[in-house]
Amino acid sequence: MPIQYYILLALTLFSIGIVGVLTRRNAIIVFMCIELMLNAVNLLLVAFSKMQYNLALTNNKATIAGSEAQLFVFFIMVVAAAEVSVGLAIIVMMYRNIHSVDVNFLNRLKN
């Protein structure tokens, strides 16, 4: 598969995530769109990793070039899991205080 197909697929998924963040006002859906964008980036990183491996394989048969990208994806997943737990706690607290998850109500954080 050419790398450009994967880049275009990841770009489209990322743009769908951006449109979701810009248009939806439910805080949970906005959060899910952020997860979608993270996953698009993960897919692109894995595709680049296999591309690097394919390039390095012509010179050296025993190469492990491109493994770093997959470990990077692993760490992105770790950070995303930590981020989701804290973010959902914040959303629950916000719902408890103002009884809504509309992000438009968040323009005044004081009350």
Add this chain to the structure above:
Amino acid sequence: MSAIQILFWFLSALALVSAIMVLISKNPVHSVLWLVMVFFAISGHYILMNAQFLAIVNLIVYAGAIMVLFLFVIMLMNLDKTSDPQKNWWMKLAGVISGGCLLMEMATLVRQAAEMKEKTVMMKQGGIGLIGNLGKLLFSDYVVPFEISSVLFLSAMVGAVVIGKKN
């Protein structure tokens, strides 16, 4: 058209349609289920590129843990009826146009880039995505970030408990 290509196009179409359905479904529970569908399609892409470890981790962590957390929070709040109370068409149009502009610009850039021409992704073979290779690397060269991520998890756990506590 080989089987790999058919699978690639099928999984891409599945991911894109599900991602659009995440945006346009009114019920947040349906959005979560469509997002699980997107994660399954992306895991299929990982398997297609023989990144088996990441495929399984993606399924367990994202589709298994994170999405269940989202589902629990949505059901805890009981807001499955009215997600968007008032419509604001101009804002939605502006969002779609700006996202489309970004997509168009970056897609043009990618199509013109000479560096990306004739580079191919290795499908279905290559052993770097297997757990043997990644585990060896993770516990030798990358052991410090691995340990730091455990501290990050601890702080996230403490933070979630402190924030979510009723005062």
